Amino acid sequence: MARIQLNNIQKRWGAVWGVRDVNLDIADEEFIVFLGPSGCGKTTTMRMISGLEDPSEGEIIMDNEVMNDVDARDRDVAMVFQGYALYPNMSIYENIRFPLRMRGVPKDQHDRLIKRAAELVELTEYLDRKPGALSGGQRQRAALARAIVRQPHVFLMDEPLSNLDAKLRQHMRVQIKHIQRELKITTVYVTHDQIEAMTLADRIVIMEKGAIQQIGTPDEIYNDPANTFVASFIGSPPMNLVEGTMAGGVFTAPGIKVEGLPTKFDGSVTLGVRPEDCSVGGSAAHLSGSVYGVEPTGDMTYLTVKAGEKLFEVKADRDFREELNATAHVSFDETRVYLFDTGTGQRIH
Incomplete structure (x- = not known):
């Protein structure tokens, strides 16, 4: 045509x-x-x-x-x-x-x-x-x-x-x-x-x-x-983005620590991870915070965790329930963690 x-x-x-x-x-x-x-x-x-x-x-x-x-x-x-x-x-x-x-x-x-x-x-x-x-x-x-x-x-x-x-x-x-x-x-x-x-x-x-x-x-x-x-505009809920510091392949921010990231970039970075690439619990949790909200939807449960001043969204199992203000530990799929330059917003590959 x-x-x-x-x-x-x-x-x-x-x-x-x-x-x-x-x-x-x-x-x-x-x-x-x-x-x-x-x-x-x-x-x-x-x-x-x-x-x-x-x-x-x-x-x-x-x-x-x-x-x-x-x-x-x-x-x-x-x-x-x-x-x-x-x-x-x-x-x-x-x-x-x-x-x-x-x-x-x-x-x-x-x-x-x-x-x-x-x-x-x-x-x-x-x-x-x-x-x-x-x-x-x-x-x-x-x-x-x-x-x-x-x-x-x-x-x-x-x-x-x-x-x-x-x-x-x-x-x-x-x-x-x-x-x-x-x-x-x-x-x-x-x-x-x-x-x-x-x-x-x-x-x-x-x-x-x-x-x-x-x-x-x-x-x-x-x-x-x-x-x-782009990361924050696509996805429902959108990708979690949190500013922190990278040194020697280790990302740190209040309540969050991710080790062994494949990058030589050191300095201020923004870490991104989608809610569906997170799981509650696990022996090697990357995030620890307090339960801020629990929203059952039938096929899944949306969990909001507060780490420092940052609200972090997680797609949990449909049967997940927890009291507000309880401590929550969240693990990331390390193969699906994204890094961005905090100053420019551009992806770090």
Whole structure:
């Protein structure tokens, strides 16, 4: 369908920077997710791809054609927004039909294309209803069908699931990924939800303050974070990060001691370990502290331990229970301990 290249893209408004030095090659049929907090530049980047924003510098290329001076309506992209943007006075059938009318598609093709799009999003029985008679999830599916019916070269989706409850979000994630795989359309998806990013993406682009922090597959981002920002943004709960001192391969911080770490770096470091790579007890505990919180969830128990002034999260067994303020000893999987430069936040390999 479409290969998208962003070459040295920058966006600024006077002295205010929105996007800095973005370089990215999106493969044909790839599902790529821009992930980051509000204001990080992810939506601005997507709007530049769509043509709704002009880059201050750099080139946007689709299938080897520079698109900087091409109007948004001529870029053959379809957008799905957080707001459903459906016409309330039209039936769902007419809402889905609207792009076909605007693009001059022959009328004898409309019914077939509309019904195919509605079938893909499981909305066939609701075509005669108006948006006000549908649930939030159904309206979002109608918005998705309206994008599908155009048969675009690129899908652009800006936080399309943010207005839905958790159960509906999970259902819609499955539908979106299935539809994208079936239609084989290059897709750029923007979200602040790391679960959406991990479950949907072929690759994730993590942004902060307008700059790309890391690009990689979900496994690469999760298992090999480039810096403390990425490490703390991915994971639920996020990676535990604690500042301390490294000397001779031994890390120390209040209540924490880890020996035999494979690094020659000495000085101030930040140690990272994910909650699932910790276990309670053990003869060689790396952390000792007091129980600050115990949260059973059914399939596991979240344990919060206070060591010095640091709260440390642990995923414990489902049957684990302990009184508050009791002493807890926690061991780390030493093969999954991460080290970062405290000053720069960059990973120490």
